[in-house]
Amino acid sequence: MLSVLDLFRVGLGPSSSHTVGPMRIANRFLREARRAGFLATAQRIEIELQGSLALTGIGHGTDKAVILGLLGFAPETAEPDDAEAAFKTAIATKTLALAGGPSFPFRPVKDILYRGDIVPDLHPNGLALRLYSSASTETPDFTRVYYSTGGGFIASARRLARPAKDDVVEDRARSPFAFGSAAELLALCEAKELAIDALILANEEDRERSETVSQIDFITDTMLACVDRGLNTDGILPGGLEVVRRAPDLYRKLKTGAGVNEREALFDWLNVYAMAVNEENAAGGRVVTAPTNGAAGILPAVLRHYCCEDDGAPIRSKAQRFLLVAGGIGLLYKQRASISGAEMGCQGEVGVACSMAAGGLAAVWGATPAQCLAAAEIGMEHNLGLTCDPVGGLVQIPCIERNAIGTVKAVNAARLALHQTGQGKVSLDQVIETMRQTGLDMSSKYKETSQGGLAVNVVEC
Numbered sequence: 001m002l003s004v005l006d007l008f009r010v011g012l013g014p015s016s017s018h019t020v021g022p023m024r025i026a027n028r029f030l031r032e033a034r035r036a037g038f039l040a041t042a043q044r045i046e047i048e049l050q051g052s053l054a055l056t057g058i059g060h061g062t063d064k065a066v067i068l069g070l071l072g073f074a075p076e077t078a079e080p081d082d083a084e085a086a087f088k089t090a091i092a093t094k095t096l097a098l099a100g101g102p103s104f105p106f107r108p109v110k111d112i113l114y115r116g117d118i119v120p121d122l123h124p125n126g127l128a129l130r131l132y133s134s135a136s137t138e139t140p141d142f143t144r145v146y147y148s149t150g151g152g153f154i155a156s157a158r159r160l161a162r163p164a165k166d167d168v169v170e171d172r173a174r175s176p177f178a179f180g181s182a183a184e185l186l187a188l189c190e191a192k193e194l195a196i197d198a199l200i201l202a203n204e205e206d207r208e209r210s211e212t213v214s215q216i217d218f219i220t221d222t223m224l225a226c227v228d229r230g231l232n233t234d235g236i237l238p239g240g241l242e243v244v245r246r247a248p249d250l251y252r253k254l255k256t257g258a259g260v261n262e263r264e265a266l267f268d269w270l271n272v273y274a275m276a277v278n279e280e281n282a283a284g285g286r287v288v289t290a291p292t293n294g295a296a297g298i299l300p301a302v303l304r305h306y307c308c309e310d311d312g313a314p315i316r317s318k319a320q321r322f323l324l325v326a327g328g329i330g331l332l333y334k335q336r337a338s339i340s341g342a343e344m345g346c347q348g349e350v351g352v353a354c355s356m357a358a359g360g361l362a363a364v365w366g367a368t369p370a371q372c373l374a375a376a377e378i379g380m381e382h383n384l385g386l387t388c389d390p391v392g393g394l395v396q397i398p399c400i401e402r403n404a405i406g407t408v409k410a411v412n413a414a415r416l417a418l419h420q421t422g423q424g425k426v427s428l429d430q431v432i433e434t435m436r437q438t439g440l441d442m443s444s445k446y447k448e449t450s451q452g453g454l455a456v457n458v459v460e461c
């Protein structure tokens with residue numbers, strides 16, 4: 001089993017598949033090149049972005065992420081300001097200083113290839129890196145191809161090409177309560193008389209339990225810090241669309257109490273928290289994949305509204321239950337389908353986040369495991385077919401509002417499930433499989449390529 005903590009990665013925006021994953025790939029490439037003895041003699045590097053990484057790579061900042069990874073920045077620890085300064089220096093000086101390796105001339109126009117015409121068989125987010133021991137030679141000394149498979153996960157060609165033994169990620173036997181489907185998860189909860197969060201926690205037994213819990217608390221704090229920064233940072237988002245940050249203004253209005261008696265104020269609060277995170281993400285700030293950067297606003301918004309005191313202080317027991325259950329549901333999507341917009345469209349990002357948040361919130365409200373899974377099912381059922389068509393290749397339109405809508409939908413899904421009696425007609429496993437099939441059938445125009453939908457119907461500024 002994967003760990004729930006694998007789903008919640010801290011990194012810089014705006015995209016887990018196009019920013020966090022590529023930065024990790026660059027880190028890994030350097031390690032492999034060093035081990036193979038090719039790093040010290042390198043005089044040139046070629047970065048080839050393939051498929052969706054090429055088609056939306058500029059708007060998503062993939063080129064920058066790879067360069068930062070080569071400079072030694074890691075998604076978990078990179079400070080946005082330091083990273084920006086290092087990137088600007090590399091571009092201005094036309095020099096790349098490989099972490100732990102040599103410095104050499106670097107010209108993005110020549111050394112970064114955008115190969116949107118290459119659609120890799122293994123995954124649409126391909127990234128080839130090549131080292132040359134001479135600036136003039138045509139033949140690389142060291143080449144690796146990797147894939148950014150969504151949510152910050154990365155894989156080598158060898159790993160992806162390996163046929164899956166079953167539908168569960170390897171090392172299944174190491175978890176005491178391994179499950180490969182929602183039905184198995186539910187059966188385990190009932191047989192062991194465990195709530196979903198207790199079962200997920202037990203599955204983390206290869207870590208010290210206190211370590212898992214403290215990591216969950218760290219994720220909570222990072223999510224809430226992101227909400228806070230987004231609520232208090234005005235300005236225009238980068239990238240050229242001139243999108244104004246809306247969360248701070250709405251937050252000021254809500255704080256002064258305008259319209260506070262309106263029943264619909266609930267929507268405003270959920271909206272403002274979700275947009276705060278996604279505006280931070282769009283600005284390249286520090287966010288938590290949940291399960292991706294593009295969909296990073298939904299879980300923190302529910303967390304902030306339902307698992308915190310009025311002043312924003314987390315209520316730890318609620319936050320832990322929420323994230324463990326949401327994470328357990330996220331694992332089902334990761335293992336049985338995909339959380340990559342380039343493979344599934346936005347149903348695999350915002351849809352999955354909505355499903356995770358619905359299940360987690362139902363647990364916070366005291367739902368049974370069956371009701372939690374029903375909430376997750378409803379959260380996805382009404383996102384099926386959701387396309388990914390970011391305008392200008394930027395994670396702004398429709399992404400920011402879409403997280404707000406997804407948050408409200410998640411809360412409603414949890415409410416519906418709590419009032420549900422008996423078995424629903426559609427199971428979570430059925431809806432995950434439907435999402436997977438829908439994603440496979442979906443035209444590539446709607447899978448993070450900016451070649452269809454809003455991306456071609458909205459005129460860029």
Ligand code: SF4
Nearest residue numbers: 294341346349388399
């Ligand atoms: S439309 Fe959805 S999947 Fe596509 S970039 Fe935006 S949030 Fe991600």
